[in-house]
Amino acid sequence: MKIYKHVVLAGLLMGSAFSVHLQAQEHQFKISDGNFLYDGKPVQIHSGEIHYARIPHQYWRHRLQMLKAMGLNTVATYVFWNFHEAKEGQWNFAGDHDLAAFVRTAQEEGLMVILRPGPYACAEWEFGGYPWWLQNIPGLEIRRDNAAFLNYTEKYLKRLGQEIGSLQITKGGPIIMVQAENEFGSYVSQRKDIPLEEHRAYNAKIKKQLEEAGFDVPLFTSDGTWLFEGGATAGALPTANGEDNVDNLKKAVNQYHGGQGPYMVAEFYPGWLSHWAEPFPQVSVEKIAAQTEIYLKDKVSFNYYMAHGGTNFGFTSGANYNKQHGIQPDLTSYDYDAPISEAGWSTAKYDAIRELMLKHVDYHVPEVPPRLPVIEISNISLAKSINLLDAVTKLKGKESDQPLTFEELAHPFGYVIYSRQFNQPIQGNLVVEGLRDYAMVYVDGEPVGELNRYDNSFEIPIDVPFNSTLQIVVENMGRINYGAEIIHNTKGIISPVLINDVEISGSWISTPVPMDSETDLGLLLKGAKTSNTKAVRDTKNIPFLYTGEFNLSEVGDTFLDMESWGKGVVFVNGINIGRYWKVGPQQTLFIPGVYLRQGKNTIVVFDQMNQKVQTSLHTVKTPVLDALNL
Known part of the structure; x- marks a missing residue:
């Protein structure tokens, strides 16, 4: 506990001192003469993507310090609309939702910021970032030149402008660029039932809404180079996703940007997304290091997607779709095989990138921050349980x-x-x-x-x-x-x-x-019986809620071992830490130390399958993300 406090306190003090230095200076960022210009001088953007919504706010500074120590000068982040307006008209910008605090922390750590507010994000996030309730609005169709939809995107973007407009570089903040829409060319290629002219009209309106919301820094779009025709929009810099060939990149950008750069790969993939019931994808260190060096030598700006993935806590993970499977649900872990692991650790990929950056950049790269403390909990007794089909009679x-x-x-x-x-x-x-x-x-x-x-x-x-x-x-x-x-x-x-x-x-x-709060869980658990009774032991393959308590003398990050369980969700101290499913490849759930307490802690497991009656749990110090069990 003392070590953890010292790490966080040191980060806060460093950030506070650095903030004074940064705020004493005014800066400019422009796109001109085929270059990104920072204070009038050409700059290469070395960015890494981190999503504040996938990290407890207490860890934001640590993750940003890890990014800086990897040799990067910029952080990019999506803004998930549904993370801030879960219910229509009810906005949340506090705690883990405090986007402005995340941006200010990045500035304090000496990082530029690229904002990706959508309104569509993708990101393997629930509904691509759209609020679920949009589907209940009569006549509304998302991602289309549709008056009902554009009415809501306008409200969202204006509210976002109120929150962070003052943090643009034009007003003394660190935000240097803002993305208009996201991977729209890909959507255009799949929705050929809609005329191209309508697609382009929609894209232009989103750009205009951003400008009217007060975003006055350079705007950009992001697509595969072969999709620029549908995704690029006038007045925004086209950037590329997943483009390894620099000649292809330059040719495509030149075609849609007046014959000149700057050139940027807005999504450079050091890892890849992962689904339940499929192998965990891994991208080699050597491949990423070699491609990074190509960009550095050719003066191509880039953004690692992801530099640090984090976690899809609660019910925030989305799903992909194909005809064979129908749905491909995304894992709770968003580790992404990224250079910085889900728990914020450096990896071999991280070390290789840092070594390259130290060779090529002319700015100071700080030392790598220490890992946050990790603990192991040997036994968590599940004292009581209840059949969900019995519990639901209260509802x-x-x-x-x-x-x-x-x-x-x-x-x-x-x-x-x-x-x-x-x-x-x-x-x-x-x-x-x-x-x-x-x-x-x-x-x-x-x-x-x-x-x-x-x-x-x-x-x-x-x-x-x-x-x-x-x-x-x-x-x-x-x-x-x-x-x-x-x-x-x-x-x-x-x-x-x-x-x-x-x-x-x-x-x-x-x-x-209902499983949104501790009150909901308390209602469901009312009448729970001791877990070792015969009535419980004989009830298999029935959805069950298990509950227990455990005491800690110290707190730290840890990983809950769910390999012997079936399928469900886990709540620690009332916080939904995400889904598990025996099919893998993910077999552990990340519990951040800030979700734990010294003294008494509570845990609730809802297992839909309940193929084996459970009486205890334990945690481990190392995650298991690559163990398929089909």
């Missing part, structure tokens, strides 16, 4: 002719239980083609089977006796964050349920399961 559902979607229930994330009483027996094939995304099926509380959109498993045999209840526990595994299917993102059961091709309608009860 009030909504009756309707057909199952209601999450959106219709105003229930954005997590779980909904759909139930229907049958007065006559029925048996045959249960088909739920409108499942979004994962379900466990029960009859009178007895397990029947699993349905899963990931592998298009929408059908199981079922036998419902006379006067029995069918229950379908449905999980929203994250809204699609990329591609044309992003416009089809309602969750739950979104089409009729069939048994033997007969539509089952009438008297469905749709019950949201």
